[in-house]
Each structure stands twice: as structure tokens, then as C-alpha cells.
Amino acid sequence: MNAESSLAVDAQRIARRFGARWCLRGVSLQVRPGEVVGLAGANGSGKTTFLRVLSTLLKPNAGAARVYGHDVTRAADDVRRHVGFLAHTAGLYDDLTALENLRFAAEMLGRSPEGLEASLDRVGLARVANDRVRGFSAGMQRRLALARLMLMHPRLLLLDEPYANLDAAGIDIMNAVITEVRNAGGAALLVLHELAPAAGMLDRVLTLVDGRIAAEGDGPAANAPTASAPTLASAAGAR
Amino acid sequence: MAWREDWRRVRVIAWKDITTERRSKAGFNSVAALAVTILVLFGFALGPEAQALRDAAAGAVWLAALFAGVLAFNRSFQVELESGAIEPLLLYPGSRWTILAGKLLANALFVGLMLAIVVIVGVTLFQVTIPKAWPSLLGLFALGAVGLVVLGTFYAAMSSRTRAREVLLPLLLFPMLVPVLLAAISGSKALLTGDLMHEAGAWIRLLVAYDIVFVSATLLAFEHVIEA
Amino acid sequence: MTDQNWAFIGAAYAITWGVILGYLIRVHRALAQARAEFESASKHTERAP
Amino acid sequence: MNETADTMNVPRSRAWTLFGVFAFVALIAAQVHAVLTSPADRDMGHLQKILYVHVPAAWIMSLAFLVVFVFSIRYMWRGQEKDDLLAAAAAEVGATFNGLTLVLGMIWGKPAWGAWWVWDPRVTTTLVLFMIFVGYLALRSFVDDPERRAQWSAAVGAFGAINVPIVYMSVRWWRTLHQIQSSPSTMDSAYVLGLRTNAIAFMLIMIYFIRRRYELARLRRATELIADAAALGGT
Structure with missing residues (x-):
């Protein structure tokens, strides 16, 4: 309808708390379509909480957020049609096979269950399509979750530490997916502990400190190891 | 078209729950074993006299089913919570009541199977003679199982996400199930003794009313409960 | 018989008043405390902005 | 979510204090009047005096539960936090009177029916209600x-x-089949006035209790909201 509604993410002073502890203390953030934004910060700085609010899994205690013009609390169902959320846990059913997990997701989304083998092939899991997820390594579960995510054809990717547990090939697949969504006019918001795997992907990097946005830098600068070291030192130590 | 979409989601969720449960056999087997153990203990408590056992058979069978059912209901949401699968489940766009409906179907099958085992064991242990009116008895059991499953699954959706799920579910559920238990136990007892007072019909009507009321109420309220 | 009845009657009234007064005191105490906390909290924030 | 500390805050109100005093005066008056004027029953002696507290308590408990029901539905409809707090206040008061009803029922039952407990439909339903x-x-x-x-x-x-x-x-069907005991003997008209005045006095007490409990819940929320505003003040 207007310029504002065309924003992929428009968050205004989002605040969220758990019990007496404020995890987010007013985060405002705009992401335009075609942008890939990184979100860095120490453990407990509120990165994951922010993604979960945008994904409609959590309601904010204060503030408002819109995804492609849809309010995340009032029009949650419309938001869900656009958002692909990759959580820290894979959220798969251990006793179903890889293919069955994908088929379940496809049926829930009302998509035809054809071509699921191709999606598995894309994330390099074609060989284990009929194996149960219980035996999968964390990286394989991540890849399967990514394949499931792509079934949704999301216009906004919300990725919580997308590179965690992934090997080099997995990182390439992840980056290919992000590029694909970006080229289709979508956007992505990545929560990152270390920026190296996302090299060249990020248009901007924001740092959350104590539930607030502390610093903003453009992608290339933030990726240069020396420049990023002081501000992002706290974020890097995870792996 | 929307109902067709919803019905497919109901089916696929039920299929998923049943498949998961079938493959992790431990769940069903241990719950069924517990139900049988409870029955045996009732046998000890009620003494070896045949008449006393026969009188108490209906009550023992239903209480065993109830206690075992509580474990099953909590498990049915436990599966979603364990690996964080509830999050993607909640993020699929579309109506949420289908999640409850799918789980109801799966749990109904689960409890139905368990009841079948418990009844067979109960008939043997408590020296019950199967009455001529066994089709009505079967219907009564089905109606009672529906009441048990509907409220059990609904309250488990809440209690399984709290700190005290083991205590909270029975605390919330048992008072709500008083009509189901009274109707199921009294109705079965009447049918087992030949329904001389013609009371079984009243109990069946009560169960039908109860099931209709709470199936619609839970489906209406589920969206609120799972949202938060 | 009658004597025993008076014991029951006495117990009934004692319990009733015990419950009513007990609840009254409990709520009023909690209320006084909550009001004090509220007032100290609002005084505290009035200075801030 | 759209509540602020100001809309949650409940200012001190003289009117409610006066209402409380009035409620307690009314209760004392009703009880003294009923106890002094009620004649002894032919069968029960003075035992029926227990009913002046038992019956109003039972009545209040049902009324409180009705309030819980109405405001629970209203909360689901409109989603306003105040409705939930009021339902919770009514539930606590209702549970208190529900427990009282059960104990008083037992005190009545022992001398009147010869047992502390009977599986009468009303008694049993009261117990189930308490469990809920x-x-x-x-x-x-x-x-x-x-x-x-x-x-x-x-x-x-x-x-x-x-x-x-x-x-x-x-429970009624279950009991008729098992034929236990009959319910208490029907009331003499001399008792009806005493029961009514006591019921009204109990209702005033209930309204006062729910109001105060509700105020308490709102004040606690208001304090939390102030802390929230302070925590977010820097942005």
C-alpha cells in the first residue's frame, strides 16, 4: 500500500521479558527487501528472542513489528505465510525418516509431496532419505531443517545461528539458499556468533548489547577481521 | 475448500503421532503394562471372592485406563516439546485446532487399544461373563474413551508445558472426568448384570451429551491455549 | 443430645468466623504491602525522567 | 499489553471501606438476629442454626463460581487482563467459601444424618467443584x-x-440407583427470613472480598508495569 508496508521487517521498540528479566529493551530495526542483515551479540543479549518475536512464536511485551506490512501479533497468520524460521533446535521428529519429516511439512503447508527427493538432494541428504532422524548428526539435522524451511518458499528468512554444526559444504548450501531468497526479492536476518562463514553475504551487521542495538556497521567492514575484533570480540568466543 | 485443507492437516498429524508412537514401541508397551499391573493390584485389594471381583470389575478397568491414559496424554505433547518440534508446528500458517483434532484421533486409537487389552485382562482376572448386550457395552466403552481422550489431550496441552506436569494433569483432569467415570462404570456394571433397571440407556445418553459438549468446547478453545 | 448439638453449632460458627476474619486479615495485609510497594516504585520512577 | 501502570492502579477508595464496614455490620446483625429468634426444631433441636452459615456459604460459592465463568468467557472474548484478574479473585474467594461449605456440611451431617459424609448429589457436586x-x-x-x-x-x-x-x-442418577439417604428435611417458613438475611449479608462480604482481592492483583500488576517502564526508560 505504501512505502512502509514494503519493508521486509519493520520493528519498532520491541521489548520482551522473561519473568523479571528484560531480554529485549526496545529494538527498532528496518530491513528492506533484498537485504541480508546480520545480528551479533553476546550470549543473552536478546538476539534469539528478537527472531522469535518476528517469527510470531513470542509476543512482544511492548512495541510493534511488521513483516511485509503484517503485524506480528494482530495478523500472525499472514506473517507466518512469509516467514521461514530456522531455530536453534532442528524441531524434527526423531522417529520419522528424513523423507517423512519433509512429507509431513509439505502436507501441513498444503504443498504437493512431489519433488521432496530433489529438496533432500539439494541439501546433500539424498543418501539417507529413508533413515530415521534419530541417527542424524547435528549438522545433518540442520540441513534437513533447511530443506524443510525451503518448502515454505519464504520471503523473509529468520536464521538463528545458521552455520552452527555445518561443515564447509553445508555452509555453501546455506549461503546458496540465502542468495536465492535475496535474488527473488526476499530478505534475511541472521543471528551470528561469528561472521566469517557469512563473508560477503551481509549488507549490514548490527550488534545487540543487553537487549539494545549498540553498533551498526556495513558488511565488508565488519567482515574484516581486524576491524571487527574489538566490537565483536564478545560474540566470537562461542565456537 | 478450507475444510478439505484442515481435514488433510488433521490426518497428517494423526498419522505422524501414530507412526512415532508405533516406532518407539516402548511408550505404548509400558503404558499398557502399567494398566495391567493396576488391574492386578485391584484384584489383590478386592479379595479373591468371585462375586466381589465381578462387582468391582467395571470400576477397576476404568480406573486402570484412566491412570494409564494420563501418562499417554502427557507423552503426546512431550514428543513435540522434546526436540522443539512444537515450534515449526505452530509456524505452519492455517488453523490451529487441526493440531488438537489430529492428536485426538491418534490418542483415541492409543487409548482404544489400551482399553481393549485392559478389558480382556479384566474379563479374565475378575471372572466376568460377557453379556448378550455386548454391542451396547462396546458403544459405551467407545463413548467413555472419547470423553477421556478429549479432555485428557486438551489439558495435557497446557500441563505438559508447565513445571509440574505430572501433578497438574491429574489435578485438573480427574474432577472434570467425574461424569465420564460415573457413567462408564455404572453403565458397564448395569450391562454386565443384564440391565434389569433399564438404566444403561440413560448413561449412554449422558456420555453422548458430555462428548458433544466437550469436543466442541475444546476445539473452540484450543487456539487460545496453544497460542500463549 | 442437645448438649452435643450445641457443640456442633458452636464449632460451625467458630469456623465460619475464623475463615471470614482470617481471609479479611490476609487480604488486607497483602493489600497494604502491595500499596506500599506500588507507592515506593512510583516515587522512584518520578525522579527518573 | 495495552495496560499501563496508571490504568492498572486502583486509588484508595473511602466508598469501599464504608462498604466493607457495612457488610460486616450487616453480617453480625443478620447472624445475631437469626440465632436469637429461631425457634427450636421438633426433631433437630437447635441444630438448624448451622444452616444460617452453611446455606449462605454454599450460595456464595456458587455465585463466585458464576463470576469466574462469566469473566473467563469475557477474557477469551476480549482479551483484557483485568477480566482475568477479576476471575482469579473470584476463584480464590469462591474456593475459600467452597471449603467452608464442605466443612460446615460435615458438621451438619454428623448429628443430622449420623455420618460425616454422604454421597448426596449436592454434597458430591460441591466436592467436585472444590477440586476444580x-x-x-x-x-x-x-x-x-x-x-x-x-x-x-x-x-x-x-x-x-x-x-x-x-x-x-x-451423581443424581448414580445415587438414585443406589438409594442412599434423603436430603435434609424441608425448611420451616420461620427459618426462611433468617436464611435470606444471612445470604444477603454473605453476598455483601463476598463482593467486598472479591473487590479487595482484585485490587491487590491490580496493584501488583501496576507495580510490575512501573518496573517495566523503568527498565525500558533508556530507549
Whole structure:
């Protein structure tokens, strides 16, 4: 309808708390379509909480957020049609096979269950399509979750530490997916502990400190190891 | 078209729950074993006299089913919570009541199977003679199982996400199930003794009313409960 | 018989008043405390902005 | 979510204090009047004096549960936090009177029926109602997130209320089949006035209690909201 509604993410002073502890203390953030934004910060700085609010899994205690013009609390169902959320846990059913997990997701989304083998092939899991997820390594579960995510054809990717547990090939697949969504006019918001795997992907990097946005830098600068070291030192130590 | 979409989601969720449960056999087997153990203990408590056992058979069978059912209901949401699968489940766009409906179907099958085992064991242990009116008895059991499953699954959706799920579910559920238990136990007892007072019909009507009321109420309220 | 009845009657009234007064005191105490906390909290924030 | 500390705050009110004093004066007057003027019953002696506290307590408990039901439904409809807090206040007061009703019923039952407990439909339904209230309050104490707590307890409160008439019917059928005892003898008209005045006095007490309990819940929320505003003040 207007310029504002065309924003992929428009968050205004989002605040969220758990019990007496404020995890987010007013985060405002705009992401335009075609942008890939990184979100860095120490453990407990509120990165994951922010993604979960945008994904409609959590309601904010204060503030408002819109995804492609849809309010995340009032029009949650419309938001869900656009958002692909990759959580820290894979959220798969251990006793179903890889293919069955994908088929379940496809049926829930009302998509035809054809071509699921191709999606598995894309994330390099074609060989284990009929194996149960219980035996999968964390990286394989991540890849399967990514394949499931792509079934949704999301216009906004919300990725919580997308590179965690992934090997080099997995990182390439992840980056290919992000590029694909970006080229289709979508956007992505990545929560990152270390920026190296996302090299060249990020248009901007924001740092959350104590539930607030502390610093903003453009992608290339933030990726240069020396420049990023002081501000992002706290974020890097995870792996 | 929307109902067709919803019905497919109901089916696929039920299929998923049943498949998961079938493959992790431990769940069903241990719950069924517990139900049988409870029955045996009732046998000890009620003494070896045949008449006393026969009188108490209906009550023992239903209480065993109830206690075992509580474990099953909590498990049915436990599966979603364990690996964080509830999050993607909640993020699929579309109506949420289908999640409850799918789980109801799966749990109904689960409890139905368990009841079948418990009844067979109960008939043997408590020296019950199967009455001529066994089709009505079967219907009564089905109606009672529906009441048990509907409220059990609904309250488990809440209690399984709290700190005290083991205590909270029975605390919330048992008072709500008083009509189901009274109707199921009294109705079965009447049918087992030949329904001389013609009371079984009243109990069946009560169960039908109860099931209709709470199936619609839970489906209406589920969206609120799972949202938060 | 009658004597025993008076014991029951006495117990009934004692319990009733015990419950009513007990609840009254409990709520009023909690209320006084909550009001004090509220007032100290609002005084505290009035200075801030 | 759209509440602020100002809209949640409940200012001190002289009117409610006066109302409370009036309620207690009315209760004392009603009880003294009823106890002094009621004649001895032919069979029961003075035992029926217990009914002046037992029957109003039972009445109040039903009324409180009705309030829980209405405000639970209203919360599900409109989603306003105040409705949930009022339902919770009514549930606590209702549970208190429900417990009192049960104890008084037993005190009445022992000399009147010769047993502390009988499986009478009304008695049994009261017990089930008490268990539902206890479950409701337990659920509230186990859930920390205010919105989740409100949603869940609204469902539990509404379902509990729907269940009560069904429980009553089922226990009545169950009991008629087993033919236990009859319910207490019907009232003499001399008692009716005493019962009515006491019932009204109890109702005033209940309104006062719910109001104060509700004020307490709102004040606590208002304090939390002030702390929230302070925590977010820097942005």
C-alpha cells in the first residue's frame, strides 16, 4: 500500500521479558527487501528472542513489528505465510525418516509431496532419505531443517545461528539458499556468533548489547577481521 | 475448500503421532503394562471372592485406563516439546485446532487399544461373563474413551508445558472426568448384570451429551491455549 | 443430645468466623504491602525522567 | 499489553471501606438476629442454626463460581487482563467459601444424618467443584507468563463451570440407583427470613472480598508495569 508496508521487517521498540528479566529493551530495526542483515551479540543479549518475536512464536511485551506490512501479533497468520524460521533446535521428529519429516511439512503447508527427493538432494541428504532422524548428526539435522524451511518458499528468512554444526559444504548450501531468497526479492536476518562463514553475504551487521542495538556497521567492514575484533570480540568466543 | 485443507492437516498429524508412537514401541508397551499391573493390584485389594471381583470389575478397568491414559496424554505433547518440534508446528500458517483434532484421533486409537487389552485382562482376572448386550457395552466403552481422550489431550496441552506436569494433569483432569467415570462404570456394571433397571440407556445418553459438549468446547478453545 | 448439638453449632460458627476474619486479615495485609510497594516504585520512577 | 501502570492502579477508595464496614455490620446483625429468634426444631433441636452459615456459604460459592465463568468467557472474548484478574479473585474467594461449605456440611451431617459424609448429589457436586477450584488455582501458581496464565485459566474456569451441571446430573442418577439417604428435611417458613438475611449479608462480604482481592492483583500488576517502564526508560 505504501512505502512502509514494503519493508521486509519493520520493528519498532520491541521489548520482551522473561519473568523479571528484560531480554529485549526496545529494538527498532528496518530491513528492506533484498537485504541480508546480520545480528551479533553476546550470549543473552536478546538476539534469539528478537527472531522469535518476528517469527510470531513470542509476543512482544511492548512495541510493534511488521513483516511485509503484517503485524506480528494482530495478523500472525499472514506473517507466518512469509516467514521461514530456522531455530536453534532442528524441531524434527526423531522417529520419522528424513523423507517423512519433509512429507509431513509439505502436507501441513498444503504443498504437493512431489519433488521432496530433489529438496533432500539439494541439501546433500539424498543418501539417507529413508533413515530415521534419530541417527542424524547435528549438522545433518540442520540441513534437513533447511530443506524443510525451503518448502515454505519464504520471503523473509529468520536464521538463528545458521552455520552452527555445518561443515564447509553445508555452509555453501546455506549461503546458496540465502542468495536465492535475496535474488527473488526476499530478505534475511541472521543471528551470528561469528561472521566469517557469512563473508560477503551481509549488507549490514548490527550488534545487540543487553537487549539494545549498540553498533551498526556495513558488511565488508565488519567482515574484516581486524576491524571487527574489538566490537565483536564478545560474540566470537562461542565456537 | 478450507475444510478439505484442515481435514488433510488433521490426518497428517494423526498419522505422524501414530507412526512415532508405533516406532518407539516402548511408550505404548509400558503404558499398557502399567494398566495391567493396576488391574492386578485391584484384584489383590478386592479379595479373591468371585462375586466381589465381578462387582468391582467395571470400576477397576476404568480406573486402570484412566491412570494409564494420563501418562499417554502427557507423552503426546512431550514428543513435540522434546526436540522443539512444537515450534515449526505452530509456524505452519492455517488453523490451529487441526493440531488438537489430529492428536485426538491418534490418542483415541492409543487409548482404544489400551482399553481393549485392559478389558480382556479384566474379563479374565475378575471372572466376568460377557453379556448378550455386548454391542451396547462396546458403544459405551467407545463413548467413555472419547470423553477421556478429549479432555485428557486438551489439558495435557497446557500441563505438559508447565513445571509440574505430572501433578497438574491429574489435578485438573480427574474432577472434570467425574461424569465420564460415573457413567462408564455404572453403565458397564448395569450391562454386565443384564440391565434389569433399564438404566444403561440413560448413561449412554449422558456420555453422548458430555462428548458433544466437550469436543466442541475444546476445539473452540484450543487456539487460545496453544497460542500463549 | 442437645448438649452435643450445641457443640456442633458452636464449632460451625467458630469456623465460619475464623475463615471470614482470617481471609479479611490476609487480604488486607497483602493489600497494604502491595500499596506500599506500588507507592515506593512510583516515587522512584518520578525522579527518573 | 495495552495496560499501563496508571490504568492498572486502583486509588484508595473511602466508598469501599464504608462498604466493607457495612457488610460486616450487616453480617453480625443478620447472624445475631437469626440465632436469637429461631425457634427450636421438633426433631433437630437447635441444630438448624448451622444452616444460617452453611446455606449462605454454599450460595456464595456458587455465585463466585458464576463470576469466574462469566469473566473467563469475557477474557477469551476480549482479551483484557483485568477480566482475568477479576476471575482469579473470584476463584480464590469462591474456593475459600467452597471449603467452608464442605466443612460446615460435615458438621451438619454428623448429628443430622449420623455420618460425616454422604454421597448426596449436592454434597458430591460441591466436592467436585472444590477440586476444580483447587486445580484452577494450582494452574495459576505454576504458570509465570501472565498472558499464558490468563489464557489457560480462562479455559479451565469456563470448562469447570460447564462441567458442574453435568456432574450434578450424573451423581443424581448414580445415587438414585443406589438409594442412599434423603436430603435434609424441608425448611420451616420461620427459618426462611433468617436464611435470606444471612445470604444477603454473605453476598455483601463476598463482593467486598472479591473487590479487595482484585485490587491487590491490580496493584501488583501496576507495580510490575512501573518496573517495566523503568527498565525500558533508556530507549
